[in-house]
Amino acid sequence: MKRKVFQYIILFLAPLLWAGGASAQDCDCFIQGIVQDDATKQPIFGAIVLIKELNKGVSTDAKGFYRISNICQGKYTVIGRIVGYEEKSYTISLEHGAEQNIKLSETEHHLANIDIKAQKIENLTQTKNTLQNATLDQTRGQSLGEALKQISGVTTLQSGSSIAKPVIHGMHSNRVLIMNNGVRQEGQQWGSEHAPEIDPFVAKKITVLKGASGVRFGSDAIAGVIMLEPDTLPDSTILKGEINSIYFTNGRQTVNSGIIEGGFNNSNAKKITKIPYSIGYRVQGTYKRGGDISTPQYRLANTGIEEINYSLSANYKRKNWISDMFFSQFNTKIAVFLGSHIGNVSDLIEAIRRGSPLAIYIPETFTYDIGRPYQDVHHNLLKIKNVIKNRNGVLSLTLGRQYDYRKEIDILRGDRNLIQLFKLTTYSSELIYEHKPILKLLTGSIGINSLYQENLTTGTITEPRSSTVLIPNFKNFTSGVFLIERIVRNNWEIESGFRYDIRHLNVYRIPRGGQNVVNNTQNNQNFSGTLGANYRPNAKWNFMANASSAWRAATVNELYSDGVHHGAASFERGNENLVPEVTLNLSFTANYVSKNFQAELHLYNNYINNFIFLSPTGRPALTIRGAFPEFLYTQTDSRFQGFDLNGIVQIIKHLSLNSKISYLKAQDLNNNQPLIQIPANRWENTLRYDWKKTSVSLTNLYVAKQNRIPKKIIFSDIPSSEIVFSEYGGDFAPPPAAYSLWSASASQQFAINTKQTLNISLTISNLFNTTYRDYLNRFRYFADEIGRNAAFRAKYSF
Amino acid sequence: MATKSNQIYIALLSLLISTTLFTVSCKDEEVDAEEENELITTVKLNFTSGGSTQSFKYSDPDGDGGKTPTIDAISLKPNTAYTLTVEVLDESKMPVGNITDEVKKESDEHLFVYTPTPSSLLTYSYGDKDTKNFGIGITGSAKTNVAGTGKLKVQLRHQPPINGKATKDGTPTPGSDDINIDFNVTVQ
Numbered sequence: 001m002k003r004k005v006f007q008y009i010i011l012f013l014a015p016l017l018w019a020g021g022a023s024a025q026d027c028d029c030f031i032q033g034i035v036q037d038d039a040t041k042q043p044i045f046g047a048i049v050l051i052k053e054l055n056k057g058v059s060t061d062a063k064g065f066y067r068i069s070n071i072c073q074g075k076y077t078v079i080g081r082i083v084g085y086e087e088k089s090y091t092i093s094l095e096h097g098a099e100q101n102i103k104l105s106e107t108e109h110h111l112a113n114i115d116i117k118a119q120k121i122e123n124l125t126q127t128k129n130t131l132q133n134a135t136l137d138q139t140r141g142q143s144l145g146e147a148l149k150q151i152s153g154v155t156t157l158q159s160g161s162s163i164a165k166p167v168i169h170g171m172h173s174n175r176v177l178i179m180n181n182g183v184r185q186e187g188q189q190w191g192s193e194h195a196p197e198i199d200p201f202v203a204k205k206i207t208v209l210k211g212a213s214g215v216r217f218g219s220d221a222i223a224g225v226i227m228l229e230p231d232t233l234p235d236s237t238i239l240k241g242e243i244n245s246i247y248f249t250n251g252r253q254t255v256n257s258g259i260i261e262g263g264f265n266n267s268n269a270k271k272i273t274k275i276p277y278s279i280g281y282r283v284q285g286t287y288k289r290g291g292d293i294s295t296p297q298y299r300l301a302n303t304g305i306e307e308i309n310y311s312l313s314a315n316y317k318r319k320n321w322i323s324d325m326f327f328s329q330f331n332t333k334i335a336v337f338l339g340s341h342i343g344n345v346s347d348l349i350e351a352i353r354r355g356s357p358l359a360i361y362i363p364e365t366f367t368y369d370i371g372r373p374y375q376d377v378h379h380n381l382l383k384i385k386n387v388i389k390n391r392n393g394v395l396s397l398t399l400g401r402q403y404d405y406r407k408e409i410d411i412l413r414g415d416r417n418l419i420q421l422f423k424l425t426t427y428s429s430e431l432i433y434e435h436k437p438i439l440k441l442l443t444g445s446i447g448i449n450s451l452y453q454e455n456l457t458t459g460t461i462t463e464p465r466s467s468t469v470l471i472p473n474f475k476n477f478t479s480g481v482f483l484i485e486r487i488v489r490n491n492w493e494i495e496s497g498f499r500y501d502i503r504h505l506n507v508y509r510i511p512r513g514g515q516n517v518v519n520n521t522q523n524n525q526n527f528s529g530t531l532g533a534n535y536r537p538n539a540k541w542n543f544m545a546n547a548s549s550a551w552r553a554a555t556v557n558e559l560y561s562d563g564v565h566h567g568a569a570s571f572e573r574g575n576e577n578l579v580p581e582v583t584l585n586l587s588f589t590a591n592y593v594s595k596n597f598q599a600e601l602h603l604y605n606n607y608i609n610n611f612i613f614l615s616p617t618g619r620p621a622l623t624i625r626g627a628f629p630e631f632l633y634t635q636t637d638s639r640f641q642g643f644d645l646n647g648i649v650q651i652i653k654h655l656s657l658n659s660k661i662s663y664l665k666a667q668d669l670n671n672n673q674p675l676i677q678i679p680a681n682r683w684e685n686t687l688r689y690d691w692k693k694t695s696v697s698l699t700n701l702y703v704a705k706q707n708r709i710p711k712k713i714i715f716s717d718i719p720s721s722e723i724v725f726s727e728y729g730g731d732f733a734p735p736p737a738a739y740s741l742w743s744a745s746a747s748q749q750f751a752i753n754t755k756q757t758l759n760i761s762l763t764i765s766n767l768f769n770t771t772y773r774d775y776l777n778r779f780r781y782f783a784d785e786i787g788r789n790a791a792f793r794a795k796y797s798f
Numbered sequence: 799m800a801t802k803s804n805q806i807y808i809a810l811l812s813l814l815i816s817t818t819l820f821t822v823s824c825k826d827e828e829v830d831a832e833e834e835n836e837l838i839t840t841v842k843l844n845f846t847s848g849g850s851t852q853s854f855k856y857s858d859p860d861g862d863g864g865k866t867p868t869i870d871a872i873s874l875k876p877n878t879a880y881t882l883t884v885e886v887l888d889e890s891k892m893p894v895g896n897i898t899d900e901v902k903k904e905s906d907e908h909l910f911v912y913t914p915t916p917s918s919l920l921t922y923s924y925g926d927k928d929t930k931n932f933g934i935g936i937t938g939s940a941k942t943n944v945a946g947t948g949k950l951k952v953q954l955r956h957q958p959p960i961n962g963k964a965t966k967d968g969t970p971t972p973g974s975d976d977i978n979i980d981f982n983v984t985v986q
Contacts, residue, residue, distance in 0.1 A: 301960050301961065302960065302961070338960055341973075341974050342974060343956070343973075343974030343975030343976060343978065344974075344975050344978050346975070346978065347974050347975055358971065358972060360960055360963075360965045360972055361960070363960065363961065363963070365961075367961050369961055371960065371961055372958065411956065411958045411974075456828075459828065460828050467860065467861065467864075467890075468837055468861045468862075468890075511864070512860045512861060512862075512863045512864025512865070513859070513860030513864035513865045514860075562862075562863040562864070563861070563862045563863055564862050571862070571863070573863070621862075621863070622866070622867065623858070623862040623863075623867075624838050624839070624841065624856065624858050624862075624867065624977055624978075624979060625838075625862075625975055625976060625977060625978055626953075626975050626977075626978030626979070627978075
């Protein structure tokens with residue numbers, strides 16, 4: 001049987017003692033066992049073990065022991081949970097058939113002995129949502145951004161249909177931290193047309209932590225954290241794998257991905273003197289190729305994609321020691337829609353006026369060829385992690401090296417011209433010590449993170465040769481120390497932590513019109529804190545409240561941009577005097593689970609002081625390519641408030657309805673107007689029919705029109721006589737209309753034998769080929785969104 | 799049971815291995831000037847009539863942003879036929895980059911467009927043809943009419959082929975602007 005991925009191991013000691021038969025009304029059964037921490041083997045005091053069907057529960061004693069008695073025969077779901085640990089449920093049968101003649105004496109019982117080994121989770125006072133197993137399988141083949149759209153409160157910022165960046169509660173890019181296999185992803189995340197350089201097939205579990213998480217993850221975790229985690233490596237002698245094949249009709253895209261993993265240990269060794277150890281390894285690879293995609297009305301020229309990724313991982317485990325190594329390489333070539341190539345603002349206005357792209361940009365013939373303009377991106381990650389356990393706790397050291405290479409090739413003259421080239425090398429380290437409970441009350445961890453990076457766009461790091469680059473050369477060093485402690489009681493937890501960070505940035509650039517290299521430095525430091533509580537009054541309710549802060553220093557593009565942003569048709573100017581932005585995030589979550597109804601309400605209020613954003617001045621900036629509207633990086637105090645509501649109702653047996661609502665209001669408090677580029681509110685409903693290994697679903701997504709847009713130019717020192725572009729508050733066109741999309745899906749699982757399974761599914765998105773445009777797609781000015789797309793997925797596990 | 803010294807030994811060893819792995823890949827890198835992007839800093843219009851040539855320049859030597867560009871005012875005689883040639887240069891480099899040659903080489907995907915306002919100010923006609931018999935606009939003629947003032951917009955439309963299919967059709971519609979500048983013109 002396929003092992004459940006990424007959950008803690010359950011040791012299920014099958015019923016030890018079946019005391020013969022009983023009468024049909026026998027209610028003398030009981031279940032007992034021990035709840036213990038999987039890592040430390042310590043018994044967990046105060047854990048709740050309950051039988052879901054009966055809503056009957058007990059808590060463990062000081063030795064982690066529990067016992068639930070007077071249960072009738074039947075099939076039950078037993079749940080073990082305690083604040084601070086992942087919850088686990090499993091099914092147990094307390095029934096018998098054959099031996100009804102034997103009379104049960106009072107001392108004989110039906111008994112199941114179950115020991116629960118629970119694994120600690122990092123944070124429980126903040127809301128997190130996870131994609132794994134079936135929900136993750138459903139997104140296979142899509143980009144990371146697209147896959148995460150399943151989670152309420154997460155949307156995407158797109159450049160066409162092949163480049164999607166995740167947006168959490170209206171924030172993206174440098175405000176969303178991505179932890180790829182425990183290492184913070186350092187790519188070119190500052191750019192709105194730079195998608196995360198990650199192959200989602202590496203992950204078996206993707207978790208979105210909503211809200212500021214500055215204490216644990218350091219700067220930039222303003223809106224939330226996306227964590228991608230692979231499966232744990234095997235530690236026994238085994239060889240297994242998985243093959244995923246996906247075909248998308250739109251763009252005729254094929255995606256093939258495979259995993260092979262294995263391991264061995266010396267537990268069979270004859271010599272007892274040998275120290276037990278185990279070795280595990282995994283090889284993973286993905287190849288993706290797609291051609292021009294089509295909107296309902298026309299095909300878009302040059303919208304293909306090609307991607308080749310692979311990863312290798314291995315670990316070595318012995319009693320108190322784990323060494324883990326991971327290497328991944330991501331390579332992609334993404335064609336950028338030709339009709340989006342904008343010379344200047346008059347080209348853009350002309351494109352908007354036309355409504356649909358010129359005939360030459362919407363060819364009849366399909367091609368896989370990737371022509372100019374295109375992006376050529378490579379990302380390498382090497383991670384080495386060592387963990388040592390001893391009586392007092394767990395010490396882990398994670399080292400990472402990343403190399404990010406991005407080439408953006410425009411349609412300039414001659415074959416040698418590139419528009420932009422970025423080479424970013426990052427070294428990161430993290431040392432964490434998790435201590436054992438102090439006074440059986442206080443658990444927590446202390447850690448130190450450091451990161452050093454170098455960006456090279458021209459010449460050598462300290463000697464740039466060109467003044468015309470978008471991002472200058474720089475060296476960046478950040479470091480932080482943190483302490484997080486928590487108190488865990490029967491049904492509540494309090495968590496608190498703080499962190500101190502420093503950042504040192506060294507920029508080497510040639511200012512426009514200058515000849516000599518200028519070296520600018522920026523030094524920042526900041527404290528962050530978190531305080532949260534989780535309260536679980538009974539098996540059905542769970543409440544979380546959290547106040548967290550995070551900070552983010554201005555990035556190099558925000559400080560030193562000075563030039564035309566092609567494609568966006570804007571002239572962007574940085575501001576050297578930007579100070580770090582600091583967020584205070586207040587959130588409250590209520591979670592209700594019962595047999596036929598589940599709901600989660602997440603309320604948030606995110607204050608960001610000195611929120612850094614790009615704001616239009618309304619002035620034209622004159623260049624030899626023509627006039628461009630000017631945008632300046634500036635700061636304001638802002639507030640992001642909203643809620644995510646997610647509910648699942650079991651209407652009748654096999655049939656359920658899942659409803660998700662995301663609502664967000666983002667306000668520029670200093671200028672008393674809405675912020676630009678905030679995702680519109682949405683409501684998604686899925687009707688789902690599950691029967692045995694078959695499931696069929698129908699989904700409707702309604703996205704409202706974004707009516708909250710800025711109306712006025714915020715720079716008061718600009719005389720109104722100079723303001724030319726002010727019609728849509730600095731935007732080029734009003735937000736697109738609301739839209740409603742339908743999609744349908746069917747999936748079937750086949751068990752070939754005990755080890756092999758095959759899952760096949762068909763998903764049709766944009767079922768009715770609806771023509772629409774989305775406010776957060778930068779191509780909404782020129783072209784419609786992708787039309788109907790059927791995806792055939794097959795997953796074979798062995 | 800693993801001894802403590804054994805553990806420390808392994809810890810040190812793996813630290814050493816990781817350090818080696820990390821530093822091996824760290825060598826001094828460089829981005830060649832040739833890999834950097836093209837820059838147009840200067841557009842020069844040469845009006846020739848009766849053996850004498852007048853040149854007018856739009857010049858922005860530091861590229862977009864920075865210092866504001868300098869734009870010469872064009873002054874022409876009324877009712878005169880001029881030969882008009884255009885030069886596109888990158889003066890941020892030494893030696894000066896000549897982009898006109900590149901445009902000439904790829905004349906099938908470039909089109910200069912000259913638009914006077916008011917349109918009565920002068921009349922432009924193409925003096926050169928690409929392989930498909932569409933104008934290019936590197937050489938042409940400009941004939942002034944009666945005295946007056948106005949503007950002359952000079953555009954270089956870049957109209958590269960799409961999947962091997964030519965897009966240039968002799969009109970300014972396809973492609974995007976590589977140059978889009980306005981000169982003040984006085985005809986007197």
